[in-house]
Amino acid sequence: MRNILPVLVVCLVIVVLWYGAALWLNAAWVYDQAARAGTQVGFGQLVHDTMTLPRPKLPAPHQVLGGLWDGIFGQSVTSKKSLVYHGWMTLEVTMLGFAVGTLAGLILAIGIVHSRAMDMSVMPWAIASQTIPVLAIAPMVIVVLASVGLKGVIPKALIAAYLSFFPVLVGMVKGLRAPDGLQLDLMRTYNASRTQTLTMLRLPSSLPYLFASLKVGVAAALVGTIVAELPAGASVGLGARLLSGSYYGQTIQIWAALFMAAILAALLVAAIGIAEKVVLKRMGMAR
Amino acid sequence: MMGAAPIIEAQGVDLVFQTADGPVHALKDVNLKVNKGDFVSFIGPSGCGKTTFLRCIAALETPTSGSLKVRGVSAEEARKARSYGYVFQAAGLFPWRTIAGNIRLPLEIMDFTRADRARRVEEVLKLVDLEGFGKKYPWQLSGGMQQRASIARALSFDAEILLMDEPFGALDEIVRDKLNEELLKLWHRTQKTIGFVTHSIPEAVYLSTHIVVMSPRPGRITDVIESPLPRGPRPLEIRDTPEFMAIAQRVREGLHAGHAYEV
Ligand SMILES: Nc1ncnc2c1ncn2[C@@H]1O[C@H](COP(=O)(O)OP(=O)(O)OP(=O)(O)O)[C@@H](O)[C@H]1O
Numbered sequence A: 001m002r003n004i005l006p007v008l009v010v011c012l013v014i015v016v017l018w019y020g021a022a023l024w025l026n027a028a029w030v031y032d033q034a035a036r037a038g039t040q041v042g043f044g045q046l047v048h049d050t051m052t053l054p055r056p057k058l059p060a061p062h063q064v065l066g067g068l069w070d071g072i073f074g075q076s077v078t079s080k081k082s083l084v085y086h087g088w089m090t091l092e093v094t095m096l097g098f099a100v101g102t103l104a105g106l107i108l109a110i111g112i113v114h115s116r117a118m119d120m121s122v123m124p125w126a127i128a129s130q131t132i133p134v135l136a137i138a139p140m141v142i143v144v145l146a147s148v149g150l151k152g153v154i155p156k157a158l159i160a161a162y163l164s165f166f167p168v169l170v171g172m173v174k175g176l177r178a179p180d181g182l183q184l185d186l187m188r189t190y191n192a193s194r195t196q197t198l199t200m201l202r203l204p205s206s207l208p209y210l211f212a213s214l215k216v217g218v219a220a221a222l223v224g225t226i227v228a229e230l231p232a233g234a235s236v237g238l239g240a241r242l243l244s245g246s247y248y249g250q251t252i253q254i255w256a257a258l259f260m261a262a263i264l265a266a267l268l269v270a271a272i273g274i275a276e277k278v279v280l281k282r283m284g285m286a287r
Numbered sequence B: 001m002m003g004a005a006p007i008i009e010a011q012g013v014d015l016v017f018q019t020a021d022g023p024v025h026a027l028k029d030v031n032l033k034v035n036k037g038d039f040v041s042f043i044g045p046s047g048c049g050k051t052t053f054l055r056c057i058a059a060l061e062t063p064t065s066g067s068l069k070v071r072g073v074s075a076e077e078a079r080k081a082r083s084y085g086y087v088f089q090a091a092g093l094f095p096w097r098t099i100a101g102n103i104r105l106p107l108e109i110m111d112f113t114r115a116d117r118a119r120r121v122e123e124v125l126k127l128v129d130l131e132g133f134g135k136k137y138p139w140q141l142s143g144g145m146q147q148r149a150s151i152a153r154a155l156s157f158d159a160e161i162l163l164m165d166e167p168f169g170a171l172d173e174i175v176r177d178k179l180n181e182e183l184l185k186l187w188h189r190t191q192k193t194i195g196f197v198t199h200s201i202p203e204a205v206y207l208s209t210h211i212v213v214m215s216p217r218p219g220r221i222t223d224v225i226e227s228p229l230p231r232g233p234r235p236l237e238i239r240d241t242p243e244f245m246a247i248a249q250r251v252r253e254g255l256h257a258g259h260a261y262e263v
C-alpha cells in the first residue's frame, strides 16, 4: 500500500499537465471558430469548448476515457467499432507471434550455447536483423506474403515473432551460460550428458533470465502486431483502428486505441510476472 | 596393502597451463601411489598445484605429459565410469533444488531407480548428520550444513574414491573439528579411498594415513609421510600426543624445505 501513493501523485501530475496541454493545443481552434462567428469567448467558455471538441488536436483525458469506455462496453463485441473485438484480434496475433518467437529464440539460444559454429554464425545475423526498422520491413512482408496467397493472422504473427525472438535469444544465451565453472565441473564429475546438463543445470539457471526476456518479448510482439496491422488492406486489430482513426481525424479513436494497446501490454507483462512468481516460488528461488 | 595394485597411480605427471602471460608450470614430475582405503592429504603453500593435481585425478584437467591411472584405467575412463565423488571448496548446491534434491542429482543423472534414490538419499543424509533437512532449500542451511550436504551428494552414488578440495576451508575451527571427526568416522565406516587437499597441518595429520607435502613453482611432491597413528576413528585429543606432534613437525619441515628451495 505504501507504493500506491507515489504512483497516484505521478498520475495526478500527468492528468493535470494533460488537461493543460489540451487547453493550450485546442484553444487556437476555438478562438478561430469564435472569430469566424464574430463572438467573444470568455475563459469558462474556452475551457468548456476545448474539452468537448469532437475532433480535438489533443483530446482531454476524460474524452479518451469516454472513447475507451464506449469502445469496450458501449459496443457489441462483434462490432467493428468495439475495442474488445479489435483488441482480441491483436491479442490473438500477438500470442501466436510471441509463441513462435519465443520458441525460435529458445532453440537458437540452445544451439548457440552448444555449438561454437552457431555462436559465430547466428548471433551476427540476429543482431543485424534487429537493425532493420520494422516499419520498413512489415509492409513488404505483408505484401509479399499476400501475393502468394498468405493473408490474415500468419503474416502478422511472423512480424510479431520477428520482433520478439530477439530479446528471448539474447536473454537465454546469457541465461544458459549463467552456470559457473564449479557447477559445470560438478556435472562433469558425474559424467552427465549434454542433454542432462542442459535440463538439470542450464535451463533451471536460465529461468530468471527467461522471464525477464519474456516480458520484453511480449511487449515487442504487441508492437510488431500493431505495426503489421497498419499496412493498407488491414481491417482488424488495434493497428487498423489507429489507421482508420488517423484517416478521418478521429483523434479520440486513436487515443482510445492507443490506451487499449497499453492496457493489453500491461496485462500481458503482468501475466508473465505472475507466472514468474509462481514458478520461482515453486523452485525455491523466490526472493 | 602389499602387492595390491594402487587405486591411483601417477607417474611423471607434468602439467603446463598456457596463459596469456606465458606458460605456468603447475605440476612437475609428480609420482604417487595411493592404495585402496588410504586417506591421503595434500598439503603445500598456495599455488603449489594441489587443486590442479586433484583435478587431474578427476580428469577435470589433463596432464601435459606423464601417466595417471585411476583404478587401473586412465583418469578420463575412470571419470566416465563414475569412480569418484568430488567435493569442491564451495558447497555448490543448486539453489532451485532442496537438499534431498541436490543429493538426488547424481542419482538422477546415473539413472538409479526411484526407490533406490530415495533410500540412498536417506542413508547419506543420516551419514552426514542431516536427517530431517532433506526438504529444506540450501539458503535455509548454515555454511557448515551446506558443506555436509555437498559431501552427502558426493557419497550418494557410492563411488570408490572421494576427492575433497579444502572442503572445510571456509568454516570456523569448531565446526571444522567436528566435521573432521565425522569425516574420519565416515571414512572408517565406508572404507573409501580419500584424497583431501588442505592448508592446515593439524587437519592433515589428524585425518590422514598418508600426508603428501608439495612445494611450489613448479609444483612437486617433496615428501610422502606415512602416519603411524591408528587407522580408524581417532579422538580429537590425539592431537596432543607426542606421535602427532612429531608428524606435524615433519610436515612443517617439509613445507619449509619447499620454500627454501624456491628462494
Ligand atoms: N586454469 C588455469 N589456467 C592457468 N593457470 C592455472 C589454472 N589453474 C591453476 N593455475 C595455476 O597453476 C598453479 C597451481 O594452482 P592450484 O590451484 O593447483 O594451486 P593450489 O595448490 O590449489 O593453491 P591454493 O592452496 O591457493 O588453492 C597456480 O600458479 C595457478 O595460478
Ligand SMILES: [Mg+2]
Pocket (backbone or CB within 6 Å): B050, B051, B052, B165
Ligand atoms: Mg586450491
